[in-house]
Amino acid sequence: MSGENPYLAHLPPSQRKIGGNGSDPFTGMIVRKTTAEQAEKLENGSFNPFTNKPFTAKYQSILEGRRKLPVHAQRSEFLDMIHSSQFIVLVGETGSGKTTQIPQFMVYDELPHLKGKQIACTQPRRVAAMSVAQRVADEMDVELGQEVGYNIRFEDNTSPKTFLKYMTDGMLLREAMSDPKLSRYSAIILDEAHERTLNTDILMGLLKEICKTRRDLQVVIMSATLDAGKFQKYFDNAPLLNVPGRTFPVEIYYTPEPERDYLEAAIRTVVQIHVSEPEGDILVFLTGEEEIEQACRKIKAEVDEQIRQTDCGPIKVVPLYSTLPPSAQQRIFDRAPPPRKPGGTPGRKVVVSTNIAETSLTIDGIVYVIDPGFAKQKVYNPRIRVESLLVSPISKASAQQRAGRAGRTRPGKAFRLYTEGAFNKELIEQTYPEILRSNLGSVVLQLKKLGIDDLVHFDFMDPPAPETLMRALELLNYLGALDDDGELTPTGEMMSAFPLDPQLCKMLIESPKYRCSNEILSIAALLSVPQIFIRPNEARKLADEAKANFTHGDGDHLTLLNAYHAYKTNNDNPDWCWENFLNHRSLKSADNVRQQLKRTMESWDLDLVSTPFEDKAYFTNIRKAMTAGFFMQVAHLERSGHYFTMKDNQPVQLHPSSGLGHKPEWVLYHEFVLTTRNYIRTCTEVKADWLLDIAPSYYNMGNFPQSSAKRALEKLLSRRARVIEEDSRKSKKRRS
Numbered sequence: 001m002s003g004e005n006p007y008l009a010h011l012p013p014s015q016r017k018i019g020g021n022g023s024d025p026f027t028g029m030i031v032r033k034t035t036a037e038q039a040e041k042l043e044n045g046s047f048n049p050f051t052n053k054p055f056t057a058k059y060q061s062i063l064e065g066r067r068k069l070p071v072h073a074q075r076s077e078f079l080d081m082i083h084s085s086q087f088i089v090l091v092g093e094t095g096s097g098k099t100t101q102i103p104q105f106m107v108y109d110e111l112p113h114l115k116g117k118q119i120a121c122t123q124p125r126r127v128a129a130m131s132v133a134q135r136v137a138d139e140m141d142v143e144l145g146q147e148v149g150y151n152i153r154f155e156d157n158t159s160p161k162t163f164l165k166y167m168t169d170g171m172l173l174r175e176a177m178s179d180p181k182l183s184r185y186s187a188i189i190l191d192e193a194h195e196r197t198l199n200t201d202i203l204m205g206l207l208k209e210i211c212k213t214r215r216d217l218q219v220v221i222m223s224a225t226l227d228a229g230k231f232q233k234y235f236d237n238a239p240l241l242n243v244p245g246r247t248f249p250v251e252i253y254y255t256p257e258p259e260r261d262y263l264e265a266a267i268r269t270v271v272q273i274h275v276s277e278p279e280g281d282i283l284v285f286l287t288g289e290e291e292i293e294q295a296c297r298k299i300k301a302e303v304d305e306q307i308r309q310t311d312c313g314p315i316k317v318v319p320l321y322s323t324l325p326p327s328a329q330q331r332i333f334d335r336a337p338p339p340r341k342p343g344g345t346p347g348r349k350v351v352v353s354t355n356i357a358e359t360s361l362t363i364d365g366i367v368y369v370i371d372p373g374f375a376k377q378k379v380y381n382p383r384i385r386v387e388s389l390l391v392s393p394i395s396k397a398s399a400q401q402r403a404g405r406a407g408r409t410r411p412g413k414a415f416r417l418y419t420e421g422a423f424n425k426e427l428i429e430q431t432y433p434e435i436l437r438s439n440l441g442s443v444v445l446q447l448k449k450l451g452i453d454d455l456v457h458f459d460f461m462d463p464p465a466p467e468t469l470m471r472a473l474e475l476l477n478y479l480g481a482l483d484d485d486g487e488l489t490p491t492g493e494m495m496s497a498f499p500l501d502p503q504l505c506k507m508l509i510e511s512p513k514y515r516c517s518n519e520i521l522s523i524a525a526l527l528s529v530p531q532i533f534i535r536p537n538e539a540r541k542l543a544d545e546a547k548a549n550f551t552h553g554d555g556d557h558l559t560l561l562n563a564y565h566a567y568k569t570n571n572d573n574p575d576w577c578w579e580n581f582l583n584h585r586s587l588k589s590a591d592n593v594r595q596q597l598k599r600t601m602e603s604w605d606l607d608l609v610s611t612p613f614e615d616k617a618y619f620t621n622i623r624k625a626m627t628a629g630f631f632m633q634v635a636h637l638e639r640s641g642h643y644f645t646m647k648d649n650q651p652v653q654l655h656p657s658s659g660l661g662h663k664p665e666w667v668l669y670h671e672f673v674l675t676t677r678n679y680i681r682t683c684t685e686v687k688a689d690w691l692l693d694i695a696p697s698y699y700n701m702g703n704f705p706q707s708s709a710k711r712a713l714e715k716l717l718s719r720r721a722r723v724i725e726e727d728s729r730k731s732k733k734r735r736s
């Protein structure tokens with residue numbers, strides 16, 4: 001190829017001169033290499049180079065702010081680095097502009113739309129992907145979903161025009177299954193790599209592999225913590241760009257004594273800060289939706305009480321967690337309320353958030369941070385095959401990140417609701433990577449589909465425990481996704497096409513056999529969205545009465561289905577949902593998920609059928625199809641009145657939310673919930689006969705540990721054997 005640059009040929013002649021073009025050391029192709037100055041000239045122009053429309057005034061004002069972000073000062077350095085290295089590692093304080101600016105730097109450098117390529121920026125959290133995509137669409141003066149979009153599970157907000165895509169790491173992994181070279185991308189930015197999510201870890205290994213043959217693929221690893229050495233080493237000593245943060249000192253306060261109730265202590269601290277500390281917003285870290293909503297209510301009530309007694313300012317309390325609707329999430333960016341009267345005490349914003357606010361979303365104006373030291377974290381015990389979300393102590397690294405949120409705009413204060421001794425002695429340095437704390441069933445299936453057969457030698461940054469891998473292989477083997485040699489079966493191939501846990505995939509695939517695929521589709525969708533039943537604190541009784549109308553005594557899955565059918569019969573009416581204590585947003589999203597799963601079913605020629613409702617077998621068939629997917633999640637009722645999980649013999653209780661009308665001998669459960677007790681949640685009655693017939697290899701008595709469940713099954717088996725013997729005797733008699 002001679003002097004002509006193929007990437008620039010599409011540009012109008014006036015723009016072709018931009019950039020000091022050199023030749024790519026690997027392909028010899030001439031590529032565009034832009035300087036920061038040239039890119040800024042484009043950004044400063046009066047026309048948007050991507051839409052050819054004039055830039056709006058809003059664009060101009062945002063641009064001014066963007067130029068002040070710390071990463072901006074290093075634009076040149078960044079471009080030099082990506083021009084000379086395939087992998088780079090970038091670290092910078094939260095709020096320095098990594099997530100919003102770096103992808104744009106790359107867009108202006110590569111102009112991916114001219115090559116028919118895209119740039120992907122991955123996020124561990126759905127919320128962050130959506131929210132940041134919106135912000136960047138605003139910054140680039142384009143409509144969200146057009147040039148800039150996002151893609152999260154069950155929601156693809158992109159168009160053929162999209163060249164910059166924010167997506168969850170899980171979605172990119174999924175894409176790799178159908179496009180193993182990730183050929184549609186010219187650059188991939190793995191953001192929040194310090195979080196070490198399961199999917200990001202797998203993606204890192206995969207990208208290392210892909211880049212061996214795709215020399216044109218640029219990879220940027222971004223992280224909020226300064227411990228970048230591990231990433232650099234993993235990526236063959238990739239160069240590091242360190243963006244010095246513009247942070248202010250944060251004073252750390254510990255409690256002198258351990259707090260007995262961190263929630264109550266957090267609320268008390270908010271009120272104290274509000275009445276005694278100067279202006280500045282507060283960020284409180286709590287662990288989950290219910291706790292956060294409760295804290296918000298109490299803070300409001302207590303501050304209202306204070307307002308009656310003192311001249312303290314007004315307060316705006318804003319919750320933040322992942323299942324909150326996007327419009328409600330946007331409220332974290334609202335300003336603090338004005339003083340109650342002119343010249344009065346200024347108001348304050350209080351954001352009560354999960355870990356999302358630790359690094360994923362930057363909230364400006366925070367001066368006080370309250371850190372009780374806990375977060376909901378996934379834990380997996382391969383021995384008893386239980387994965388659960390557990391409120392557990394955070395790491396020192398997390399505590400430092402949290403405190404740092406207070407020093408973004410000016411010097412701040414962080415209140416740790418634990419003792420200094422506990423911080424030093426009890427908190428671990430870094431949170432363990434998720435791969436060491438997860439059930440790997442889904443991931444192993446995906447890796448197999450990606451053609452990675454030798455899991456033991458896959459280049460994991462931190463290899464999972466062998467027992468965990470064994471458990472995953474075992475699960476997939478019982479489900480028929482892998483054969484005895486560990487090869488993907490046709491069933492496994494089909495299962496990997498659904499973005500769901502392997503058990504749900506299997507249940508869907510088997511459902512046509514039981515003539516209930518339409519219903520199983522609905523159940524799978526309902527299990528994939530946030531809880532559809534609402535139970536507000538102030539109206540628990542009414543809510544329970546409303547739920548009772550849908551309750552099916554044989555199983556909570558059937559209750560979900562009843563509610564969904566009623567919702568459809570009432571034409572998706574939001575008012576009807578409200579009256580019946582149903583979450584309209586969840587039901588709507590279940591509808592959408594169902595549509596998408598239906599398309600996948602159709603693409604594999606899986607029949608969509610129902611048993612007639614009048615048929616006695618209607619609900620039984622549904623329960624059998626569920627057994628086909630979840631036969632490994634069954635508990636048995638012992639004569640003592642206690643449930644024990646099958647094979648692993650863990651004592652469990654039915655979750656209080658269960659509507660089962662009685663205590664059936666065998667229950668299939670969707671989730672194992674670990675709190676102070678072991679609960680099984682979303683339970684449905686099944687029959688021992690089904691277990692033996694549907695999953696004979698799992699219920700093979702030869703490898704079944706002694707338990708009351710085993711005795712019950714053996715009894716059933718010998719009864720069956722007797723019946724067969726009897727039958728054959730009778731038929732012999734008849735013949736002779």
Ligand code: CDP
Pocket residue numbers: 069092093094095096097098099100101131132135333359361362364
């Ligand atoms: O990724 P990093 O934490 O380094 O920063 P960022 O998410 O790119 O955010 C940089 C700045 O953009 C923030 O400090 C905010 O001032 C602004 N921003 C905003 O105003 N609204 C958003 N939705 C996101 C970011």
Ligand code: MG
Pocket residue numbers: 095098099100191359360
């Ligand atoms: Mg970020």
